[in-house]
Every structure is written in C-alpha cells, then in structure tokens.
Amino acid sequence: xxxxxxxxxxxxxxxxxxxxxxxxxxxxxxxxxxxxxxxxxxxxxxxxxxxxxxxxxxxxxxxxxxxxxxxxxxxxxxxxxxxxxxxxxxxxxxxxxxxxxxxxxxxxxxxxxxxxxxxxxxxxxxxxxxxxxxxxxxxxxxxxxxxxxxxxxxxxxxxxxxxxxxxxxxxxxxxxxxxxxxxxxxxxxxxxxxxxxxxxxxxxxxxxxxxxxxxxxxxxxxxxxxxxxxxxxxxxxxxxxxxxxxxxxxxxxxxxxxxxxxxxxxxxxxxxxxxxxxxxxxxxxxxxxxxxxxxxxxxxxxxxxxxxxxxxxxxxxxxxxxxxxxxxxxxxxxxxxxxxxxxxxxxxxxxxxxxxxxxxxxxxxxxxxxxxxxxxxxxxxxxxxxxxxxxxxxxxxxxxxxxxxxxxxxxxxxxxxxxxxxxxxxxxxxxxxxxxxxxxxxxxxxxxxxxxxxxxxxxxxx
Numbered sequence: 001x002x003x004x005x006x007x008x009x010x011x012x013x014x015x016x017x018x019x020x021x022x023x024x025x026x027x028x029x030x031x032x033x034x035x036x037x038x039x040x041x042x043x044x045x046x047x048x049x050x051x052x053x054x055x056x057x058x059x060x061x062x063x064x065x066x067x068x069x070x071x072x073x074x075x076x077x078x079x080x081x082x083x084x085x086x087x088x089x090x091x092x093x094x095x096x097x098x099x100x101x102x103x104x105x106x107x108x109x110x111x112x113x114x115x116x117x118x119x120x121x122x123x124x125x126x127x128x129x130x131x132x133x134x135x136x137x138x139x140x141x142x143x144x145x146x147x148x149x150x151x152x153x154x155x156x157x158x159x160x161x162x163x164x165x166x167x168x169x170x171x172x173x174x175x176x177x178x179x180x181x182x183x184x185x186x187x188x189x190x191x192x193x194x195x196x197x198x199x200x201x202x203x204x205x206x207x208x209x210x211x212x213x214x215x216x217x218x219x220x221x222x223x224x225x226x227x228x229x230x231x232x233x234x235x236x237x238x239x240x241x242x243x244x245x246x247x248x249x250x251x252x253x254x255x256x257x258x259x260x261x262x263x264x265x266x267x268x269x270x271x272x273x274x275x276x277x278x279x280x281x282x283x284x285x286x287x288x289x290x291x292x293x294x295x296x297x298x299x300x301x302x303x304x305x306x307x308x309x310x311x312x313x314x315x316x317x318x319x320x321x322x323x324x325x326x327x328x329x330x331x332x333x334x335x336x337x338x339x340x341x342x343x344x345x346x347x348x349x350x351x352x353x354x355x356x357x358x359x360x361x362x363x364x365x366x367x368x369x370x371x372x373x374x375x376x377x378x379x380x381x382x383x384x385x386x387x388x389x390x391x392x393x394x395x396x397x398x399x400x401x402x403x404x405x406x407x408x409x410x411x412x413x414x415x416x417x418x419x420x421x422x423x424x425x426x427x428x429x430x431x432x433x434x435x436x437x438x439x440x441x442x443x444x445x446x447x448x449x450x451x452x453x454x455x456x457x458x459x460x461x462x
Contacts, residue, residue: 022047022090022097029368031462032104033416035080038397040072040367044090044097051090058085067407069399074407074414080108116455118166120177125149125162129453133442134212135433143168144258145175146213146228150453158237160184163211163230172438181253182208182230189234189247192274196239204236214303219332224254231299245297246274249281269333272297289338294318304361306401313359321345321355326404340404350412353377354388358429369398374428382424382448390428391421
C-alpha cells in the first residue's frame with residue numbers, strides 16, 4: 001500500500017455544516033500512462049472544511065513515488081499491466097469521510113500505428129493529405145474531428161491549408177468529411193514590421209492551420225455553442241520560407257451544432273503586434289499581460305470548457321523558442337485573460353528538447369486534466385540534420401488548471417507518457433479525447449519527397 005496525504009482545500013463548502021465529518025469526494029477521475037497514473041477529484045459537498053486528503057494505491061510498488069497537491073495526484077514508478085486500486089478519503093477535524101475508489105492499469109507503449117483517413121475528403125484542398133487533428137465526443141456518441149486539409153503545389157511551392165470538419169458515428173473507426181469552414185483564398189496583405197512584406201502590399205494566399213473545436217455549452221447565445229478556432233496567416237510564395245505566421249490572427253466560427261448548415265461569419269478574436277489591418281482582431285495578445293509581450297505569434301492552440309469558462313493553451317513563439325501559455329475567457333471568447341505559463345522553453349531540457357510546441361488540452365472537462373505537448377528536437381530527418389524537428393508527444397497531468405500549473409519534481413515537469421518520434425519523419429501535434437474506443441492519441445506525420453501529411457492513430461488510450 002502506497003499512501004500520500006495532502007489537502008487543506010475548502011472546496012465548495014457552504015459553511016452550513018456544524019461538526020460534521022466530510023462526505024465522499026466528488027468526481028474521482030484518472031489517467032493510466034506508461035508506468036504512471038494521475039488522478040483528481042473535487043471536495044465533498046458535505047462536512048466541515050477545511051479538508052485534507054489521504055490517497056492509497058494498492059498493491060504497493062517498490063520505487064513508486066507519489067506527488068500530491070490538494071485535489072490531484074501523480075504516481076510514478078508503477079508496474080505496467082498491473083491493476084491498481086486507488087482510494088481517496090477526505091478528513092476534517094471531526095473525522096474521516098467515506099472512501100472513493102478507482103481502478104487504473106498502467107501499460108507499456110504500443111508500437112503499431114495506423115493511418116486515419118477521412119472518407120470523401122475535399123480532395124481539392126487535401127491533395128497532400130490531412131494534419132492538425134482535434135477531437136470532440138458528443139453525448140450522443142458522435143465524434144467530430146476538426147483538421148487541416150493540405151495541398152502542396154506549384155513552383156515555388158505553395159502550401160495551402162484549409163480548416164475542415166469530419167464526423168464519426170462508429171467510435172472513431174471511420175471519419176466522413178462534412179464541410180470546410182476556412183478555405184485557402186487569394187489575398188493582398190499590408191505588411192508590418194519585421195517580415196518580407198514590411199511597408200508594402202504583398203499578394204499571396206490566406207491559409208488556415210492548427211484548428212481546434214470546443215463545446216461552449218454555457219454560452220447564453222445557443223447559436224454560438226460550438227466554436228472552431230484556427231490560426232489564419234499569410235502565405236507569400238515569393239518568400240523563403242513562404243509561410244509568414246506573424247501576418248495572421250486566431251479566428252473563430254460558431255454554430256448551434258457541429259452539423260449545422262449555417263455557421264457564423266469568420267471572426268478575428270486574437271491577434272498580436274504584427275497582425276495586419278485586414279484582420280482587425282478583438283484583442284491583441286501582447287496587451288493582455290507582460291508575460292505575453294514577447295509573443296510574435298500565438299500558435300497551435302487548443303481549448304477546453306472549465307467551470308463555466310473557456311481555457312485556451314497556445315505556443316507563444318518569440319522567434320527562436322516557444323513557451324506554452326494558458327489564457328481564459330469568461331465571456332465566451334470575446335475577451336481573454338492570462339492565467340499562467342505551463343511550460344517554459346527551459347522545461348524541455350530534461351526531455352532532450354529545445355522547447356515544447358503544439359499544446360493540447362483534453363477537451364472533456366474532468367478532474368484529471370491533461371496537457372499534451374510536442375518536443376522540438378535537433379535530429380536527423382530524411383537524412384538531413386534538422387533543427388527543432390517536432391518529435392512525438394509528452395503527456396503532462398495538470399496539477400491545477402485554475403492556476404495553470406503542472407506537477408513538478410523541483411523544476412522539472414512530470415509526465416505520465418512519452419510517445420517517441422517516428423524514425424526519419426516530422427511528427428507531433430497530438431490530440432486525444434476521453435471515451436473514444438475507435439482511436440487513441442492522434443499524431444501528425446509528415447514525410448518528404450514527395451511531401452505528404454497524414455494523421456496516425458497511436459492506439460494509445462488512458
């Protein structure tokens with residue numbers, strides 16, 4: 001038996017109880033990784049506060065370490081394929097509450113990946129494949145995937161990307177193309193400081209990448225319940241590289257249902273200092289908090305519903321490295337506040353990487369939240385030495401989503417799973433959703449000669 005204690009959480013206690021022992025903790029949830037587990041819960045709704053918590057893991061495992069912070073825990077050093085019983089009990093000055101239990105089985109990484117295909121995909125803008133998946137499972141069992149349709153063509157090479165939606169009604173085993181929200185189009189852009197279009201008007205393309213979807217069920221405007229976001233930026237084929245990420249913004253579409261025939265017009269919700277006047281965002285991210293001053297762009301985002309609000313994670317790109325920041329909107333993506341920085345560039349060193357990119361929050365609200373991020377590594381790709389190559393995925397349990405903190409040992413963030421890079425390929429940008437049986441964690445894959453994008457199912461679940 002492995003035991004950990006922690007707490008002093010007042011939780012939702014109303015002050016109406018008097019000399020009452022706590023009830024059972026609420027919403028105990030967990031994740032089973034590779035030799036590790038994480039779990040979280042909410043305080044009991046009855047009993048005198050404050051509460052402390054005792055966590056017990058059975059059977060005991062030699063070398064296991066438990067790290068606890070109020071209402072969340074990570075346990076490392078466990079034995080794969082062993083079924084562990086985890087119990088959590090609240091205690092106050094009166095006594096101990098009823099035990100809540102959970103069964104979790106850590107498992108070793110699998111090595112058999114498969115390609116995820118979209119049936120009937122809009123082939124005109126996906127000649128080079130698909131990328132950037134995010135998933136959302138609805139109460140009726142349907143699973144939606146929002147992704148990038150990619151087309152490489154021309155000389156110089158033009159990389160068109162569009163934002164599309166696909167639906168699975170069989171647990172994620174197959175996906176069918178439904179519609180395109182953001183299609184690559186011709187554009188003229190007024191250049192800003194620090195790029196090849198500075199002070200001039202450049203002709204090229206608007207493209208969209210790294211889309212993500214969220215169910216904002218608390219939006220009082222039912223026609224805006226489902227929201228899809230993407231990074232819209234300028235593609236200037238005459239430049240090298242041609243993708244000018246700084247000439248862009250985070251844009252959004254909204255609808256009452258994901259299968260709605262009519263979606264809102266595209267809205268520019270978040271920009272940065274170099275966002276061109278053609279996009280006119282609601283808010284410039286650099287003005288939200290000094291910690292965001294260095295962001296030349298915010299990229300590769302994700303969002304999750306959280307206690308009636310929306311939490312966002314983005315890669316803040318300063319031109320040489322990236323850090324992973326968390327923003328929050330309490331008014332349904334109209335305004336944003338800075339919550340904290342989840343991962344600094346220096347946090348990547350223990351993972352033999354330069355920094356982390358492509359962050360993703362698991363989109364189903366739970367007491368065991370996760371952050372997925374991709375290490376940028378200097379390694380050989382297709383026979384060439386490549387700097388900051390996206391390389392697999394690391395899964396971090398979130399210690400406190402309210403405060404944007406991860407579990408740490410000293411300064412090092414703790415993970416429960418590390419998916420390695422596929423040999424000689426750029427891959428990462430992972431996505432996952434709870435309760436899906438047909439797919440596990442999804443991951444981008446890019447090959448060269450010819451350039452091809454694909455989404456792979458790692459078949460890894462928690």
